Amino acid sequence: MTTHAGIGRGDRSWAAVAALALLLAMLAIAATLSAPPARSQGESGGRFLGVASCAGSTCHGRMEGDGVVVRQDELMRWQEPSTPGGAHSRAWAVLNTSRSQFIARNLGIGDPARASMCLGCHSDAATSRGTAPIEDGVTCESCHGPAGGWIASHYAGVGDNPSPGGEMREKHLANLRAGLRRLEDPVVRAGVCVDCHFGAAGEGQFVTHRIMAAGHPRISFELDLFSSLQAHHQEDADYGWRKFGAAGARTDHVQMWAVGQATALERSLALFQSKRGTEGMFPEFYFLDCHSCHRRIYDQAKPVKTSVDNPARPGIPEGMPPYNDENLIMLSAAARMASPALAEQLGARSAAFHRAIATDRPAAVRAAADLAQTVAALKSAFAARAFSGTDAFAMVDAIAGKAVNDRFTDYAGSSQAVMGVDTLLNAMVSSGRITIGAAAGIRADIDRAYASVKDPNAYKPSDFQASFGSAVRAIQALR
Template structure:
């Protein structure tokens, strides 16, 4: 497993985790996204889970679960401990500079930061410590209702869920929770807008299966599978892509999130369509690479379509009945951005409906070995690769190929040794997108193409 993340450690995955650690399944008929955890479920704090008979042991010798989960959550040197460091990072010099530029006082007490780096004041129980950072209940839900049933004799997973625990074994439920901070929600302190990024906050990025693996504090053994079923990594990846787009469109439709004064909220747009070199001379060199899926006028910022690209690749394999509609809605949405906000909000609603339908379809798909190989082929196909004209889409594609390859290994469908032979090309692709200011698209395409050609031989 360690080799899988050699490239990621140098890439924005850690920067994106640092996005959570630095500052900062809804249907289309619902209001714009709000935090997944019910506000009236008080967070009792990490101490409530830290007993040696619960999750606070120093050794993973529990009969049912490891019982050293808190120690793994606190791991100081790995991405697995990033959640526990989320509050403390607000005390460093960089966070102080960001807070000063924003004029919000101390980052450790600013609601703008605490919504993702701790828990909002309205959700804190009497024993909750802000310094816990992103603790157990941030993901599992406020424990007021389910803590007692959780440790009761004869407790069941379904009983805990009925008492308010979040069903993180379900892809749509997990994605909704993670996206609250790893993309944003309509709630206070859970949206890293362009102003916050301009002040110094890292760019936000998200991939559900890969991020879940980095944060995994449990063993998926026979007991786990008996209670919750075996994880289908490809399903989590695909549902995560659909939910990320659904969330982006939901927030874009929200007038309080989709606009910043007289401007659109630039958070939603591809950074590199604006952050390019400026040429004033008569021999100006265009730095724009035309994207065939973005029918927008020259010089207009493009909506960040990284999740759209991945969804199109997955839909053509796993949901062909929706694929044509999704591609048409994606294209219509891009085109609407050149008209006016009313047109783009309406088009976003239509695309959001289709993205939500894809999330539901993927949630019910087994994702066979053949389908996984086919999605990898689709990502590297002539229909998709011309859309990798910007950094964000390229990052998602290499994470996707890495995730899907690892899924084949986890399912026992290819050997670890065979996958290891592809690692060098995947790492080269990671290196080509390691620095957004040094993005090397040709090198990236060559490396990704080589990886996919090798994967093709494993069919």
Template sequence: MQGITMIIRRLAAVCRSLPRPAGAALFLCLAMAGGALATAWAVAPAPVRAENPAASLRAHMGVASCAGSTCHGRSVASGTPVRQDELLRWQEESSPTGAHSRAWRVVTEARGQAIARRLGLDGAGVVRECAGCHASQGAKNLNDGVDCEACHGNAGGWLSTHYTVGASHARNVGQGMVDLTAPKVRAGVCLDCHLSGDGQGQFIAHRIMAAGHPRISFELDLFSTLQAHHDEDADYIQRKGHRTNSMQMWAVGQAEAVKRGLELYSQPAKAQDGIFPEFTFYDCHSCHRRITDNEDGAVTAVPNPGRPIHLGMPPYNDENIILLLAAAKVVAPDLAAQFDARSKAFHRAMGANRAETVAAAQALRQSAEALASRMGGADFSRERTFAIMDAIASEAISDRLTDYQGSVQSVMAIDTLLNGMVNSGMVSAGASTGLRGQINQAYAAVRDPNGFQPIGFRRALGGAIRSIRSLR
């Protein structure tokens, strides 16, 4: 626990020093939802994976292959056309940009070891359960944690040519590099560990969280910003073909998160835990509420118009559904009504039987897929982005923010969208800085999950949105 505590303290110091709006978001999302970055379980040092004799052009080459002083291993950002200090940033001890490099190390620290004991894992079990997210697939040494190729793809096919004369991003992708400039592709890579995936050790079950793993939460653009090891300068835009649109990245990330959750839920082996449902899919606060048998005890649950279920039924965790609906109302109003209706039908079907629920999940997933495609091709203009933030604060959406997880998503959303407009030159940095007080009040309303008050949070969120409207 001491190692984790030290990291969190360092993150808090970084948050306080950050000039951009991510300061509060950084501490909140990484302390609350570290997922594959902030915790795991182990009882033994990292083993070395056996070398594959049938290594192919898709082979994992390892961190050392990127670490030359003329490549990504410089100690200062003085390279052209890339910074060339990317490895140093990946290893940064006092910053979240170094969290991927620490991913396996935290497996061996006190909190990870305690989780392993609670789960009854031996050394082999730790590798089986943890390496899927806390290390890179195909890596020989797990101590490298989540290395370059975990995100950029195994480099056997493109390492020797991606820096040569005439190289292009399109050619690199054709040779096996993962195209992280594409929002859907990036979301797929990140979701495997920051929500859950199908790979070995990538499904974060409720039993793992019950043993001490942080709850899982995902917001594509914010998490990408915290892990960025590059600058989006003129050269980057020339090489990649465009600048990242943070608002689009956020919207596509919401759609892909909805899809991923429904895909996993539709698998019987994932959705059931013995005779019980797999509770990782459900809203934590629907069960983790204060319990009292006293006569003055009061029901703390707040009615949610987006969930047509009875009060005692645990609802599906719909945090990404809520935010995707807000975006759909602005970007794709022709698809929004169907998505909303299918969302309610999915909740309702859980009170019937498994077959109806899976059918409803598949219908809702199809709607999310249509929205992902629409968001991926949409123009996120200044006016449209302001309209999305208005939609989040509207009664139709804010009335659904009855639980902690959806509320966290909503405040991260307005922070991400506002910062995206600043980065795109739609809003001045000075003007946005003046709104930090109101945004921080919204963050404060979700700082403590055990003290979360839905009505108080809605007031804080509404205050932040009203302040942002002054920029319009």
């Protein structure tokens, strides 16, 4: 059953304040122009009904979270004006701010609140909106799917199953058959989220280098941590029955993190191979490491090296920007737990891809296709494997190990590493491997690691590795 509204949502409320202050503000990803999820690739579309269809007091529109099965104040949570939980409801409104207007003027697209370049992610999917107003922003249906097909079964009363848990499960399965998205499946959830939190082929669902140059913040995303910040529910026995068919079942946060890393890299490689991979005569710089170019320029007799050698990027000559491999670094840390053979293949094909980038685009596209096959296989392996709190410790060890740690030479990979160990720490709490109090006791160490990636312009690999190492040692001491 649900708990009182005053109790924090989910198992991970202890980290929410720090995550908001140090993740969203520092990385500038949610509170301003962050791109929330719309439709997943390949979805045929459906009829959007709008937030009003969810807002009844007998449904999700109560003022207090005192529902018997679900909180029933989910709409209030969704529209919170200043917390991460309300970020999606503010997605369209942010298009009316002075910063958005500035970006639109730079791009020459007119009113950003009406521009297709923006609405693909700052509102429900434009081509399937139905009667839902764009002013609602990113609504329930953006994530759960257009309700035109499943709202009738969602409204339906109870059946004749004598087991309350079984009844909830049957009703949820009926909703899924009618078109509700199975977001408890990490592969499904990742596919929905990365459309906007990474990019897609659809109209208005790809933040190009040109858009970022106009003033849009850099895209940064980690599936499990962002899911936690957006959670409007609590994982109790009712949730376990409904989503997984067992009262004690819960979200596997390690699995969610690993699948999210694989999905982001898979999407990156797919888009790189497509027409999105170029912009005019140039490569699309979105796919490359930002800070390989965005550095101070020196013109003096004594040379000053402005980059740090990365052992996992063979064949990239000085002066050539490398591919943004933040998710690849995380995936390499997790791969051996899924399949040692695939981990070896990932390493070999990653190196081949980096070498091919220094050759020509056809070679890079072929190498990207090979690498994408390995990533897809790893994603399937992660999705088929259950993880424990002990596995979360092993993942932290792998991320901090020398083979991976030496690759933290750039801002993007380092910020991804901090989010990774934070979400793995939360997984240890959720699985009961460590207590909330123990995790809260080392929060300062995690916060210092976040502080080292607060300002991209002040990022220094050596400083990051020192603060990150301290955070990892604090986690390891909890064994």
